[in-house]
Amino acid sequence: MDVLILSDAQIRAAVGAADVVDSQDRAFLLAAEGDGVRSAHTHYTTFAPDGMAFVHSAVAAGETGVVFKAGTQHPRNAERDLPTVHATVTVHDPDSGRTVGVLNGTTITALRTAGGLVSAARALSPDRPHTVGVLGAGAQATEFVGLMHALLPVDRFLIWSPRLHALGRAHLDARLADLPVEVAASPRDLCERSRTIAACTLSRTPVIEGAWLGAGTTVLTMGSYAPDRCEIDVACSARAARTFTDLPEQALRSTGPVLEAVRAGMLKEEAVHPIAEVLRGDHPGRADEAETVVFHSNGLGVQDALLAWRAYAAARSNGIGTRVDL
Template identity: 35%
Template sequence: MPPHPLFCSADEVETLLGTDEAIASQRRAFTALAHGTVDLPPKIMHPSRFDDSVMFCYVSRLSEDTGAVAKFGGVHPANRAHGLPSVNAVVVVLDPVTGVVVAVLDGTTVTTLRTAAASAVAVDALALPEADELGLIGSGTQALAHARAIARIRPLRAVRVWSPTERHRVRAAERIAVELGVRADAVGSAREAVNGVPMVATCTLSREPVVRGPWLSPGATVVGVGSFEPDRHEVDAHALRRAATVVVDDPRTAAGHAGPVVAALDGGDLGPGDLVPLGEVLTGQRAARSSERDIVLYFSVGLGLQDAAAAWAVVDAARASAERPAVAR
């Protein structure tokens, strides 16, 4: 009989998948994608006819020695008003040889950790080495995760936080200051959060641009994770026109899902060949910058491969923990 599957709650996933391990898993995922050694079928993103929610399903396989991973879930923008995450999901991990289920994981936590970790990988590859201040658009779970992850790859000096609700941005800034030990200010506008800042992360579900091109300073790097549907636009068209390079998690996926990218392709501001895969930057196949004054944008709509890498990191950590001998008391 095969062993019983591993079942991991949100807390257990967070314990097993630390920020550094999550970042390492995402670096592995994008590097493998650049080398063309993965299985990555198109994902399903289906807006519901009944409300403003979105159903999604991702399936992928990272390598021969890691089995297929599937994630099923939904995006419910109204959840924020109820104190709940906007994204909820479950992740199922299969054995690479038999296909037997080896793990069922809380997909909400996997998604939060791997998304922020991938942005940290992107910032590490794209931002100027001396960048030490972060402008954070959003104040929810994903925004806080981004601050934590980016702080692991850049010695942050300060963070500016903006979101539409004052009490939310104030609370987020207070948490960041305590957790990271840096100055964190809740500011009164998105422009104030972005202007003069070398690193910007947009973590919203906005359908209207919240970051405008004229606000960006020379040399800025912007990572956006909320434009995962064609009608969601965290960044305006002017920002894309100012950008020296537009980096994406996967060109094919971004061309069909990332709102600002879809609009720029339709409007002729970008061609398919202008989209630079993050993995090719990591492996040295493509360069994102030719000057310290270049503005670089990174758009992530999320790939099943990211879930696969993070999920197997959780499984490996759980197995290692189980094999560790108990300490005598």
């Protein structure tokens, strides 16, 4: 009746880049189907500046037991050189509900969020080497670069963040030292030179402007998950020939740029599509290479559940982790 404890290093030993992104493909497909997933989430602001506490829970029929993720988000932690998100994930036996695993939730969050963006990039971006721009230089941006480099054809990465601009390459995560990474001169410089652009920020104001985008750009956001957070401006939303999200009904309630574009009459609600349509082959993503497309990630409990369960199952099968009798 032991419980398997998995640290950051043990989770990474159990699942590789392909496992992470494949789990997110599957999560998006299950979320769009609806019937095979049950989930709930709650969050509230704490007394810390910009602090938030959250609990996400999900189960996928026949694929996972119940998975809970509980944690906090503190955007100002970047100034302390600490992760923005601190969390713990518990996984439970599908039949009895017994707790069978406790995982580092910060790692699961970082990997599944970045993995979701790479899943969308794999579906929407060119399948030949090109330049990938990344706005942000924190944990999520670092995970995104690592997964992209492992799985997609990338010529080089352009990265920009306020701290990176001020401190230079020394601020880059050591894991990026041997990758083809260049520090961009500005957000505009990054956007004008990139074919795929990922906004890995928690910005409430746009870091990407539509006027900066070239033809055929793929724009990915992970931090525009609340009505008051807009990583792209309304001109960028208007420029997009196609808009995709992990789950349209959630995006239409809480994704800042989507809500702004709908209010401005530049985007119809029915024109917001689930990325699952592209993953299934029901939608081409873009009609031609000149079209600009946008993908917004809100973050779904089933994403945590699929990745956490795969990490737990792989670790138990391969003797990874620490077993504790609670």
